[in-house]
Amino acid sequence: MKPARGALEALIAGLRGQLVVTADWQALIALANHTLLTPALFDSLTQSDQSDRLPKEVHQYLRFIYECNRERNLRLRKQLHEAVVALNQCGIVPVLLKGAVPLFLSSGGRVPNRIMTDLDLAVEPDTLEVARACLINLGYAAVGFSGDGMGRPLDVGLLELRPIQRIDREPAKLASRCGVRARIPAPQSRALHWIMHDLVKEADYWRGRTDFRHLYDLALLAEEHEPDWAVLRASLPDRHTRNAFDTQLLALSHFFGAKVPEECVRRPLVRFQHWRRVFPLYHPFLGIPLRLVGNSLWALWRVLHGDGLALRNPFAMGRRAASILLDGDLGSKV
Known part of the structure; x- marks a missing residue:
C-alpha cells in the first residue's frame, strides 16, 4: 500500500x-x-x-474494530495459557516472543490492543520435538503454509513454535501467572528483536519498507523501558546490521519522537536510508524507482545466496523474484 x-x-x-x-x-x-x-x-x-x-460514523467503526479485537485477544490469551500449561506439564518453560509477552502479562478483562495473527513461543532446541508432541496432544497440527506454525480449526490464531536463538544480551526472566510459568525476554532484547526481524530478516532496510505496527510497538517499549540504544548497537556483529539498526532508530525518532543517541542517526548513510524509506510514503509515484532499485538488489541477493531454488525450480524462483520486485509480499507494511 x-x-x-x-x-x-x-x-x-x-x-x-x-x-x-x-x-x-x-x-x-x-x-x-x-x-x-x-x-x-x-x-x-x-x-x-x-x-x-x-465524527460519529468514524467513532462507531473504530470502536467496533477495537471491541472485536479485544474479544479476539481474550481468546488468544486463553489459547496461550492453555499451551503454556501443557508445556509446563511436559517440563518445558517456553520463552514468549513479540505480542505473546504483553498478552501473557495482562490480567482480568484488560488485554493489549495489538492485532495479532499468531502466538510466538521458543523452546530449547533439544526439547522442540517434545514441545510439538505436547501441542499435538492438545489437538494442534502443522500448518503447511507456515514453517513453524501449528493450528486448530476453532482457534483464532496460530502457534509459532521455534527453537531459541542465542541473540539476546540478557537471559529471559521467569514470569508466573496463576502458577503458569514462562520466560520473558528483557526489554532490550525485545527491542533488538523487533529491529533485526524487520530490517534484516525481512530486508526492510534494503527494500525501503516500513512496518508501522512494529515501529509503534518499539515506540511503546522505548517509552516504558528506555532501552540503552548505544549498548544495544555495540552488541551488533557488523556494519550492515548497525546501519540497519541506526536507520530504524531514526525512523523511531522521526515518526514517534523517541529519544535516540545523536551519534547513531547523524551519519549521511543512515539519513539517506531513512530518506529512501520515507520519500516513497510521501510521494508514491516518484518513489517507485527507489523501491524498484531496492527490491531488485534484494531479489538479486536472494538468487545468489538462496537455497538453490533457482536451479531446482526456476519457475518458482521466477515467481518469488517477481513478487519481490512488485512488492507482492508487502503484507501490512508500507
Whole structure:
C-alpha cells in the first residue's frame, strides 16, 4: 500500500493521542486497517480524551474494530495459557516472543490492543520435538503454509513454535501467572528483536519498507523501558546490521519522537536510508524507482545466496523474484 501523506501523518498523530480533525477519514481508516493499527488508534485517542471528537460514523467503526479485537485477544490469551500449561506439564518453560509477552502479562478483562495473527513461543532446541508432541496432544497440527506454525480449526490464531536463538544480551526472566510459568525476554532484547526481524530478516532496510505496527510497538517499549540504544548497537556483529539498526532508530525518532543517541542517526548513510524509506510514503509515484532499485538488489541477493531454488525450480524462483520486485509480499507494511 502506498499511503497519502495526509493519511499517514494523521495516523501517526492519532497513535500519539493527537486528533487531526481535518483528516481524510476514509484514507486514514484504510491505512490503519492495512497496517493493523486500527484498535491502537482508537485506544490512543480514547486515552487522550480525543475519541469523542471523532465524527460519529468514524467513532462507531473504530470502536467496533477495537471491541472485536479485544474479544479476539481474550481468546488468544486463553489459547496461550492453555499451551503454556501443557508445556509446563511436559517440563518445558517456553520463552514468549513479540505480542505473546504483553498478552501473557495482562490480567482480568484488560488485554493489549495489538492485532495479532499468531502466538510466538521458543523452546530449547533439544526439547522442540517434545514441545510439538505436547501441542499435538492438545489437538494442534502443522500448518503447511507456515514453517513453524501449528493450528486448530476453532482457534483464532496460530502457534509459532521455534527453537531459541542465542541473540539476546540478557537471559529471559521467569514470569508466573496463576502458577503458569514462562520466560520473558528483557526489554532490550525485545527491542533488538523487533529491529533485526524487520530490517534484516525481512530486508526492510534494503527494500525501503516500513512496518508501522512494529515501529509503534518499539515506540511503546522505548517509552516504558528506555532501552540503552548505544549498548544495544555495540552488541551488533557488523556494519550492515548497525546501519540497519541506526536507520530504524531514526525512523523511531522521526515518526514517534523517541529519544535516540545523536551519534547513531547523524551519519549521511543512515539519513539517506531513512530518506529512501520515507520519500516513497510521501510521494508514491516518484518513489517507485527507489523501491524498484531496492527490491531488485534484494531479489538479486536472494538468487545468489538462496537455497538453490533457482536451479531446482526456476519457475518458482521466477515467481518469488517477481513478487519481490512488485512488492507482492508487502503484507501490512508500507
